Structure formats: structure tokens, C-alpha cells
Amino acid sequence: MLDVRRLRLLRELAHRGTIAAVAEALSFSPSAVSQQLSVLEREAGLPLLERTGRRVRLTPAGQNLVRHADAVLELLERAGAELAEARGGLAGALRIGSFPTATRAIVPAALAELGRRHPALEPMVSETDPAAVAHALRAGDLDVALIHAYDFVPAPDEPGLATEPLYREAMYLATPTAWSPAAETSPPGPPGTGQRALLRTHADAPWIIATPGTLCHAMTVRACEDAGFMPKIRHQVDEFATVLALVAAGQGVAVVPQLGITGDPDPAVMLTRLVMERRTNVAFRSGSAAHPAVAAFGAALRAALPPERSGQHV
Numbered sequence: 001m002l003d004v005r006r007l008r009l010l011r012e013l014a015h016r017g018t019i020a021a022v023a024e025a026l027s028f029s030p031s032a033v034s035q036q037l038s039v040l041e042r043e044a045g046l047p048l049l050e051r052t053g054r055r056v057r058l059t060p061a062g063q064n065l066v067r068h069a070d071a072v073l074e075l076l077e078r079a080g081a082e083l084a085e086a087r088g089g090l091a092g093a094l095r096i097g098s099f100p101t102a103t104r105a106i107v108p109a110a111l112a113e114l115g116r117r118h119p120a121l122e123p124m125v126s127e128t129d130p131a132a133v134a135h136a137l138r139a140g141d142l143d144v145a146l147i148h149a150y151d152f153v154p155a156p157d158e159p160g161l162a163t164e165p166l167y168r169e170a171m172y173l174a175t176p177t178a179w180s181p182a183a184e185t186s187p188p189g190p191p192g193t194g195q196r197a198l199l200r201t202h203a204d205a206p207w208i209i210a211t212p213g214t215l216c217h218a219m220t221v222r223a224c225e226d227a228g229f230m231p232k233i234r235h236q237v238d239e240f241a242t243v244l245a246l247v248a249a250g251q252g253v254a255v256v257p258q259l260g261i262t263g264d265p266d267p268a269v270m271l272t273r274l275v276m277e278r279r280t281n282v283a284f285r286s287g288s289a290a291h292p293a294v295a296a297f298g299a300a301l302r303a304a305l306p307p308e309r310s311g312q313h314v
Contacts (some may be wrong), residue, residue, distance in 0.1 A: 001043070002040070002043050002044065002065075003039075003040065003043065004072065004073070004076065005036070006036050006037065006039060006040040006043070007040070007065070007068075007069040007072060007073070008069070008073065009022060009026070009033055009036055009037060009040070010037065010040060010048065010058075010062065010065060010066055010069060011066050011069045011070065011073070011138070011159075011160065012025060012026065012138065012139065013033075013037070013049075013056060013058070014058055014062075014063070014066045015134075015135065015138070015159075016135070017055055017056070018055055018056065019033045019034055019037075019056060025135060025139045026139055037049060044061070044065065046059075046061050047059050047061070047062075048061055048062035048065060049062060066159075070159050070160050070286070073160060073285075073286075073287070074160070074285075074286040074287035075287065076287070077285050077286065077287030077288040077291070078287040078288075078290070080288070080291065081287065081288055081289075081290045081291035081292070081294075082290070084291055084292050084293065089120065090118040090120060090121045090292050090293050090296060091120035091121060091122075092120075092121065092122060092293075093122045093123075093124055094121055094122065094123045094124065094143055094144070094293045094294075094297060095124050095126070095141065095142045095143045095144075096123055096124065096125045096126070096142065096143070096144055096145065096146075096297065097125075097126055097127075097128035097133050097136060097137075097142040097144070097145030097146065097147075098125055098126075098127060098128065098145065098146045099127065099128070099129065099130055099146060099147070099148060100127055100238065100239060100240075101240060101257065101259040101260050102146045102148075102259065102280060103125065103127055104259075104262075105259045105262075105306060106146070106167070106259075106280075106301060106304055106305065106306065107125060107146070107304075109303075109304035110297070110300040110301045110303070110304040111123050111125070111300070112304075113300040113303050113304055114296060114297060114300040117296065117299075117300065118293075118296055121293060121296070123297070126142070128142065128145060129213075129214055129215070130145075130147035130148055130149075130155070130215050131213065131214065131215055133145045133147050133283055134158040134160075134161055134283075137160075137161055137283060137284065137285055138160050138161070138285070143284065143285075143288070143291075143293065143294060144282060144283070144284045144288075144293075144294045144297055144298075145282070145283045145284070146166070146280055146281070146282060146283075146301075147163070147280070147281050147282075147283045148215065148278050148279060148280050148281070149215070149278070149279050149281070150171075150215065150216075150218075150219040150276065150277075150278050150279075151275075151276040151277060152218070152219050152222035152223050152226065152276065153215050153218045153219045153222060155281070160285060160286050161283055161284070161285060161286060162283070162284060162285070162286045162287075162288075162289060163281040163282060163283045163284075164281060164282045164289070164298065165279065165280075165281055166280045166281055166282050166298075166301060166302070166305070167279070167280040167305055168277055168278070168279050168280075169257050169258035169259055169277060169278050169279075169280070170257070170258045170273055170274070170277060171255055171256070171257055171258075171273075171274045171276045171277060171278055172255070172256055172257075172258070172261070172271040172272060172273055172274060173198060173199065173202075173253065173254075173255055173271070173272045173274055174243070174244055174247045174253060174254045174255070174256050174269050174270070174271055175202065175205075175247065175253045175269070175270045175272070176247055176248065176249075176250045176253075176268065176269065176270070177267060177268050177269060177270045178250060178268070179205075179250070194275070195223075195227070195274050195275045195276065196226060196227040196228065197227075198272060198274070199223060199224055199227035199229075200227050200228060200229065202253045203224075203227070203228075203229040204232070205232070205252060205253050206232055206233075206234035206235075206251065206252035206253070207220065207224075207231035207232055207233050207234060207252050207253055207254065208233075208234065208235040208236075208237060208243050208246050208247065208251060208252040208253070208254040209221070209231065209233055209235075209236060209237075209254065209255075210236065210237065210238050211236045211237075211238055212236070214238065216238070217236075219255065219276075219278075220254070220255050223255060223274075223276060234251065234252050235251060235252060240256050240257070240259075240260025240261070241260070241262055243256060243260070244256065244260070244261070244266060244269055245266075247268075247269050248266045248268035248269050249268075255274065256271075257278045258278075259278075259306070282297075282298050282301065
């Protein structure tokens with residue numbers, strides 16, 4: 001009989017590539033991970049791994065077993081959801097991942113709503129870049145998370161994870177008002193044509209973008225590449241309020257989402273609507289959509305969404 005815990009280790013190895021990475025993610029020692037995978041190979045009766053230097057590659061049999069592991073783990077999530085529903089009454093910890101703008105603009109009101117409906121539930125929020133959410137959910141470090149995707153950086157399909165759409169918002173080009181005394185407008189043409197032309201007018205300007213490795217960083221770079229140039233990066237900042245403060249100080253231009261614009265816009269910053277959008281989704285492990293705590297948090301999020309302006313609920 002194959003052990004589910006060892007199947008989970010094999011699946012993590014398929015996604016992370018090294019035993020050391022699996023060990024760090026799941027709080028094991030590398031030797032313990034190696035030992036458990038060796039036991040799994042003996043249980044399976046044939047090789048599951050091929051070692052090439054520090055990396056480990058799955059054999060065809062190993063890859064096939066990972067696909068079965070995904071199905072097994074999803075069924076276990078569904079079973080857990082049904083048991084939680086049968087127990088009735090929500091209590092205990094709910095580990096939530098969120099990116100900074102959602103943490104500020106949506107999550108506090110959602111937690112207040114969740115507390116009114118389920119006072120015994122204990123939500124625990126950790127700011128997590130969307131790029132790291134899949135690993136955290138699969139490892140069990142998170143139960144549910146808010147993630148985002150951009151037109152130029154679509155969210156990849158992640159085995160073992162499911163998502164539900166939550167919010168769609170506009171994106172803006174932020175420029176110092178002193179640089180553009182007249183209102184900027186996108187020239188007419190097919191969708192995307194005006195955006196490219198608008199971005200190209202700032203091809204020689206300094207740019208303020210997020211730090212490398214984040215989806216926000218990739219979004220700005222790819223939008224500029226689509227417009228035919230590479231941005232001249234001056235500052236790398238993740239927090240959009242700080243980005244807009246730098247734009248107001250004449251330090252460069254930036255692309256920001258609707259939720260990143262807090263309060264009344266600074267008159268020193270000109271905001272021009274772009275064609276592109278950002279989409280916020282709720283992510284969770286496959287099979288856990290019906291878990292009462294996950295469903296309750298999703299309902300609280302929808303009740304707490306900000307009023308429709310340029311963004312819109314989905």
C-alpha cells in the first residue's frame with residue numbers, strides 16, 4: 001500500500017526539483033526526505049527517481065504516480081471538507097495568504113465580516129507574493145490565498161490547485177503631472193494600439209517597477225516590451241503608495257492597479273487608464289472549495305469588495 005505522506009513528498013519533488021527544496025518547504029531534513037522517497041520506491045516496486053548531480057528527475061513511472069497522487073490528495077481534501085461540514089460550526093485556524101494591496105483594500109473588511117459570521121474561526125493572514133502561493137498551498141502552509149494575474153502575465157495552471165474569480169480592476173500609467181501638463185489620451189485604433197503608443201511616449205523616461213521575481217515586475221517589463229522598448233529602470237519598489245510618491249516627486253513613471261491608488265489621487269500624479277487589467281482570484285487546494293472555512297472566507301471577501309469604480313466584481 002502506498003503511503004499518502006510519501007506521495008505528497010514525491011509531488012513536491014516534481015514541482016521543486018531538488019530534495020533540499022522539498023525538505024526546506026516541508027520542514028524535514030534532506031536525509032529524511034531521501035529516506036522516505038526510497039521507501040516509496042520500494043513500495044512501488046520500480047525506480048521513481050533519476051539523480052543527476054544535485055537535481056533529481058522523475059522517471060516516467062514517477063511522473064505517472066504524481067498524476068495519481070494529485071487525484072488522491074484532491075479526494076482527501078474533499079473528504080476533509082465533508083467531515084468539516086458534518087461537524088458543523090466553524091472553529092480553529094484558517095491560514096490566509098494575500099498580496100499587499102488586497103491585504104490593505106479588501107482583507108480587513110473581509111475579516112471583520114468573517115468574525116461576525118463565525119466568531120470561533122481564527123483567520124491568520126500572511127502576505128505572500130502570488131508567485132509563491134502554489135507551493136505554500138500544496139505544502140499546507142496556507143489554506144486559502146488571494147492571487148492576481150495580469151494580461152501580460154497570466155496565472156499558470158498549477159496541479160493540485162483550483163481558483164475562483166473575485167475582482168477585476170483597471171490599470172493606469174502614472175506620470176508626473178509636471179511632465180505632461182496636458183491630459184494624456186490613448187490614440188484611436190484597435191485594442192492595445194493606443195496603449196502601446198502611450199507607453200512608447202515614455203520609452204526614454206526612468207521607470208519605477210516592482211522587484212524582480214514578482215508578477216508586478218514581469219507585468220511592467222512585458223507591457224513595455226509589447227510597446228517595442230525595454231524600460232529604463234531607476235527604482236524597484238513593491239508598495240504602490242510608495243511608487244506613486246516617487247512618481248509625484250518626479251522620479252519616473254509607473255504602471256499601477258486601481259487598488260494601489262489610495263484615497264484621492266495626488267495632483268502631482270497624472271493617471272491615464274490603460275487597456276490592460278489585473279484580475280484577483282481566490283486560490284485553494286483542489287477539492288477544498290466546499291470546505292466550510294474556505295467557502296466562508298470567499299463569501300466574506302465578496303461581501304467586502306470595494307465599491308465599483310474602474311474595477312468590477314466577477
